[in-house]
Amino acid sequence: MMLDLLKQRKSIRNFTEKDVSDEVINYILEAGRLSPSGGNAQSWKFGLIKDNVLINEISQIAYNQNWIKTANFLVVLCTYNGDKSRGGRDIQKSRFPSHAKIIEDMEDEIYTRLHMKEHQTKIPGTHMVIAALEHGLGSTWISYFNVDELSNILNLPKSYIASEIIAFGYPVNNENTTEKKSLSEVVFYNKFI
Numbered sequence: 527m528m529l530d531l532l533k534q535r536k537s538i539r540n541f542t543e544k545d546v547s548d549e550v551i552n553y554i555l556e557a558g559r560l561s562p563s564g565g566n567a568q569s570w571k572f573g574l575i576k577d578n579v580l581i582n583e584i585s586q587i588a589y590n591q592n593w594i595k596t597a598n599f600l601v602v603l604c605t606y607n608g609d610k611s612r613g614g615r616d617i618q619k620s621r622f623p624s625h626a627k628i629i630e631d632m633e634d635e636i637y638t639r640l641h642m643k644e645h646q647t648k649i650p651g652t653h654m655v656i657a658a659l660e661h662g663l664g665s666t667w668i669s670y671f672n673v674d675e676l677s678n679i680l681n682l683p684k685s686y687i688a689s690e691i692i693a694f695g696y697p698v699n700n701e702n703t704t705e706k707k708s709l710s711e712v713v714f715y716n717k718f719i
């Protein structure tokens with residue numbers, strides 16, 4: 527059952543040296559490929575990083591999160607932001623009419639970096655995390671990294687932004703499970719108050 531799997535999930539920041547087969551990695555990537563996206567644009571690339579030198583470098587540009595070095599592989603979720611016409615300013619202005627002027631006036635460079643499209647990669651990432659769990663693999667999301675430096679070391683074209691990284695591997699399993707809020711704390715029914 528999906529809920530049983532999700533109850534087992536916790537962020538893993540210590541991985542064993544056991545290798546992950548290409549078959550399992552492809553299963554995880556395939557789960558990401560099948561994600562929904564606005565307008566079915568699928569405006570993403572998934573960077574598979576297995577090279578240890580690169581993993582070490584990424585750990586440094588993630589502000590020295592040393593635990594990342596223990597990962598067996600990383601997936602860098604990248605968002606295509608070169609197309610200004612779809613999911614672009616007009617859609618965001620309709621979504622946030624009270625901020626339409628700010629959205630309109632924002633310089634391209636800043637706008638694309640804070641682009642809502644970036645959030646869409648959370649969906650394939652979530653698929654991947656769950657697919658990994660099915661195979662006994664743990665993972666942790668990483669958002670705290672220098673996006674500019676990561677773009678440089680991965681030779682990303684300017685039209686792609688690295689939105690998140692997910693570290694994967696077999697867990698050592700010495701992490702505690704975190705407390706989650708109860709349903710009554712997180713759900714509201716019909717109207718908020």
Ligand SMILES: Cc1cc2nc3c(=O)[nH]c(=O)nc-3n(C[C@H](O)[C@H](O)[C@H](O)COP(=O)(O)O)c2cc1C
Pocket residue numbers: 535536537538539591666667668669670671690703704
């Ligand atoms: C979008 C996102 C970004 C995160 N970035 C980091 C990160 O940079 N470094 C880190 O150690 N954990 C990171 N985490 C993991 C969270 O700290 C973790 O999910 C949270 O503490 C809840 O714990 P749990 O995943 O075990 O339920 C991130 C999680 C999410 C969802």
